Amino acid sequence: MGKKCQLVMGPAGSGKSTYCETMITHCQNSKRTVHLLNLDPAAENFLHDPTIDIRNLISLEDVMTELQYGPNGALIYCLEYLLENLDWLEDELGNFDDDYLIIDCPGQIELYTHFPIMRRFVDFLQKLGYMVCGVYLLDSQFIQDTTKFFAGTMSAMSAMIQLEIPHINVLTKMDLVSEKMKESQEIERFYDPDSSLLLEDLNNLTKPKFHALNEALGRLIDEYNMVSYIPLNILEEDSVEYILSQYIFSFK
Numbered sequence: 053m054g055k056k057c058q059l060v061m062g063p064a065g066s067g068k069s070t071y072c073e074t075m076i077t078h079c080q081n082s083k084r085t086v087h088l089l090n091l092d093p094a095a096e097n098f099l100h101d102p103t104i105d106i107r108n109l110i111s112l113e114d115v116m117t118e119l120q121y122g123p124n125g126a127l128i129y130c131l132e133y134l135l136e137n138l139d140w141l142e143d144e145l146g147n148f149d150d151d152y153l154i155i156d157c158p159g160q161i162e163l164y165t166h167f168p169i170m171r172r173f174v175d176f177l178q179k180l181g182y183m184v185c186g187v188y189l190l191d192s193q194f195i196q197d198t199t200k201f202f203a204g205t206m207s208a209m210s211a212m213i214q215l216e217i218p219h220i221n222v223l224t225k226m227d228l229v230s231e232k233m234k235e236s237q238e239i240e241r242f243y244d245p246d247s248s249l250l251l252e253d254l255n256n257l258t259k260p261k262f263h264a265l266n267e268a269l270g271r272l273i274d275e276y277n278m279v280s281y282i283p284l285n286i287l288e289e290d291s292v293e294y295i296l297s298q299y300i301f302s303f304k
């Protein structure tokens with residue numbers, strides 16, 4: 053099968069750890085071998101123990117105590133420390149030539165949107181021969197507020213542009229969206245965002261001085277037609293399998 057991995061990204065609370073747990077359980081049930089790589093030094097509990105864990109290299113608490121950093125600064129320090137000690141990760145990865153890695157990332161979106169940290173991490177995996185796919189998660193509750201949805205879509209686009217890897221976007225927590233909404237036409241405008249349909253909402257929710265900016269951002273979404281979302285309901289096996297059937301994963 054070769055070396056493959058999914059880099060699971062998204063804002064804090066978007067459902068990254070739950071996505072990873074769901075994928076791993078689903079893969080185990082369908083006799084596919086996957087391993088969890090935890091990249092979040094602040095992570096607490098996992099349903100499936102990570103096979104590789106940044107917390108075995110460096111502890112967020114130690115950094116906060118010893119360097120007197122706050123949680124965000126300490127997290128960036130931990131990831132930069134990882135990048136300076138990639139031989140540790142290469143040793144840890146040594147035994148997984150033919151398996152599939154699911155990488156649970158921290159929720160600080162600056163790691164994907166403007167720091168080069170994740171880009172360097174991706175470059176490292178690619179040098180080791182991994183095919184790296186990006187999975188960017190957005191909480192489906194954002195569809196209730198078009199300003200949040202637009203902001204989330206911008207951060208998904210930034211991650212796509214920064215990382216330059218095959219990429220899908222996933223709307224998580226679809227079990228919390230009402231059946232009525234799911235069956236309506238209205239939901240379609242979020243799966244495949246069309247700014248002309250969203251712009252009116254957005255302008256109603258923002259002051260007039262931002263309308264030109266809204267329109268410019270909308271054009272960016274339309275012209276590049278880069279962002280679409282796959283809905284994920286973790287309670288439905290078909291929905292989970294559908295994500296894995298995406299061509300970028302090539303994982304049958």
Ligand SMILES: Nc1nc2c(ncn2[C@@H]2O[C@H](COP(=O)(O)OP(=O)(O)OP(=O)(O)O)[C@@H](O)[C@H]2O)c(=O)[nH]1
Nearest residue numbers: 063064065066067068069070158159224225226286
């Ligand atoms: N109902 C429902 N709740 C979910 C789903 N995914 C995640 N949650 C809940 O949302 C909260 C955040 O989920 P996590 O998986 O921890 O999110 P995360 O992105 O890993 O969060 P950080 O590690 O803080 O960045 C938890 O309370 C989860 O139980 C889902 O598909 N459906």
